[in-house]
Amino acid sequence: MAERNALVDGVKGLSAPSVASMKEEGVPAAPKVAVSFQGGSDGYLDMGKPRSTVWAEVLESLSEENQPAYVEIDPSSHEITELLIPVEVTIGNISSPDGEGDIEIELIISHARHVLRKKNPEFDELLSIIQEAQQKELPVIISENDNHEIIDVRMKSESAEGGL
Numbered sequence: 712m713a714e715r716n717a718l719v720d721g722v723k724g725l726s727a728p729s730v731a732s733m734k735e736e737g738v739p740a741a742p743k744v745a746v747s748f749q750g751g752s753d754g755y756l757d758m759g760k761p762r763s764t765v766w767a768e769v770l771e772s773l774s775e776e777n778q779p780a781y782v783e784i785d786p787s788s789h790e791i792t793e794l795l796i797p798v799e800v801t802i803g804n805i806s807s808p809d810g811e812g813d814i815e816i817e818l819i820i821s822h823a824r825h826v827l828r829k830k831n832p833e834f835d836e837l838l839s840i841i842q843e844a845q846q847k848e849l850p851v852i853i854s855e856n857d858n859h860e861i862i863d864v865r866m867k868s869e870s871a872e873g874g875l
Contacts, residue, residue, distance in 0.1 A: 716784050717863055719797055719852055721749035722774035725767060728758050746770055746782075746791060754784040754791040766794045781854035781863055797854040799867060802845040816841060816861060818853065825853075827861045840864045 728742035741759025744767050748754075756763040756770075773780050773796070783793035803817030814827040827837055841864055844851045854863040 716786050717781065717793075717854075718748060718750075718752055718784060719779050719781050719854065719863065719865055720752065721777060721779050722770050723747040723749050724774060725771055748780075748782075752784070754782060754789050756791055766791065769794060769796070779852070795854045795856070795862075797852045797863070799850050800853055801848065801850055802841055805841060805845060814838060814841075823859050825855060825859045825861055831860075831862065837861065837864045840866065 724747050726745040728744050741757050744756045744758060744763070746754050746756060756767055758764065758767075770780060779797055781793075781795040781797045782791050784790070785792050798818075798820070800821075801819040803819050804815075805817070806815045807813070808815060812829045814829075816825045816827060818825050827834060827841065831837065840851065841861075843849075844864075844866065850867045852863075852865045852867060853861055855861045
């Protein structure tokens with residue numbers, strides 16, 4: 712999952728908002744909140760963006776509950792650009808309705824339709840992990856977007872120290 716700079720890890724803590732000392736074109740930069748993760752990685756939330764207040768609250772809650780977060784961190788700026796809450800699940804049925812494209816995955820805890828899109832650049836790797844977990848009846852950590860598209864799958868042991 713490193714190509715996306717995706718991280719699934721426990722949240723160690725968040726800093727208090729502080730205004731960056733650098734100014735861009737004479738305008739003070741927006742306050743930033745530093746987020747540190749249990750595995751040693753870090754990123755920041757740009758508090759000038761409306762979503763960041765909610766994301767800070769979610770990350771703080773995950774930290775208090777010792778639960779991991781799925782985040783994508785921009786490699787050059789270290790800004791957190793995506794936040795999802797991964798779930799630990801057992802894989803049920805795996806099917807391909809058309810026989811060659813997207814794969815539907817049954818997650819034992821859910822009645823929703825979950826799908827691994829063929830267009831996902833990590834399709835083969837993610838499908839392999841899902842199939843192995845199903846065959847060995849092992850739990851996995853799955854992160855998916857609002858459309859129930861699976862974007863990240865890790866064996867439970869791959870998750871860092873955060874809760875799962």
